Structures are given as C-alpha cells and as structure tokens.
Amino acid sequence: xxxxxxxxxxxxxxxxxxxxxxxxxxxxxxxxxxxxxxxxxxxxxxxxxxxxxxxxxxxxxxxxxxxxxxxxxxxxxxxxxxxxxxxxxxxxxxxxxxxxxxxxxxxxxxxxxxxxxxxxxxxxxxxxxxxxxxxx
Numbered sequence: 001x002x003x004x005x006x007x008x009x010x011x012x013x014x015x016x017x018x019x020x021x022x023x024x025x026x027x028x029x030x031x032x033x034x035x036x037x038x039x040x041x042x043x044x045x046x047x048x049x050x051x052x053x054x055x056x057x058x059x060x061x062x063x064x065x066x067x068x069x070x071x072x073x074x075x076x077x078x079x080x081x082x083x084x085x086x087x088x089x090x091x092x093x094x095x096x097x098x099x100x101x102x103x104x105x106x107x108x109x110x111x112x113x114x115x116x117x118x119x120x121x122x123x124x125x126x127x128x129x130x131x132x133x134x135x136x
Contacts, residue, residue, distance in 0.1 A: 001064065003035040003084035010087055013058050014040050015114045017051045019089070022112040023101060030106045035084040037104065041095050045075035051089045052078040 001009075007024055014022055019040035028035050042048040049072070056066050064082065071078035076094040080087040088100060101109060 001062075006059075006064070006082060006085045007036050007038060009059070009062070010038055010055055010085065011112045013055045014038070014051055014087075014089075015112075015116065017042075017047065017054045019047075019051045020114075021095075022114075024110040024112060025101070025104050025107040026110070027104065027107050029108075030104065034081075034086050037086050037088060037100065037107070039088045039090065039095070039100055041090055041092050043092070045091065048075045048078055048089050048091055052080060052087075055080055055087055055089075 011022055011024070019042060021039075021041040023039045025037040025039065026035070027033070027037060040051065042051055052069075052072070056069070059066070059082070066080050067083050068081040069079060071089075076091045077098065078087075078089045080089075090098070
C-alpha cells in the first residue's frame, strides 16, 4: 500500500471515532524519517485510546502492523509508527503544548475534513420550462 493510501485509510478510521482537527503533514521534502505525520485531537483519554485502537486494529486486520507505538499509559499523546506514516493522537492540551505543526513548520500541511460533517448539496433541478402554478 502506498503511503498516501495509508494516510487516507487512517484518516477514515480517525473520523470513525470522532477525532477532530485532523491535519496531514507532508514531510517528504523536509526529512527522510517519514513521509507523513497525521495529527488529530481527542476530547478525552478514553477517546484517545479508542482512536488509537481503531487505527491499530483495523490496519492489522488489513495486514498492516504497527512498527512502534507509545503513549498508552498516559493517554495524552499516543504515537503509532507505520514507518512511512506516523499517527499522533493528542488530547487538546497536549497538542497545544507540543505544537507539532509549528515544530515541523517547513512541512506542507493539509487539513482533512470529516465527510460526515460536510453539508450535502441538494440535487440540482433539471433545466427546462418553469413549472406553472395552478390557478384556483
């Protein structure tokens, strides 16, 4: 699986567990350490665990094993390292404190949007003659 495909799959899994403020840092032109960081925020320690568990279990079911993980004891910042893609699941205060977006400020940053929150566009009416109103 290409690293960008892995990024898309991980983002889908994060949104499944209601992760928020999801950003993708493209590190390809910044470092050889990894291609992408995915950063997201959780509202509580149980949600940090739920997001991390969802990503790890679902990817393992897809045949992709995590190379390294840490942060499961404190649950303020869980890191899942898939070599080319590193996932950071933060509680809000920890994310603000560590501010990875600023630390890796040379990286191209993309904001991921939860498809469930996008407003649905109404179906377009076919062009044609306007409907006539019935007179009473």
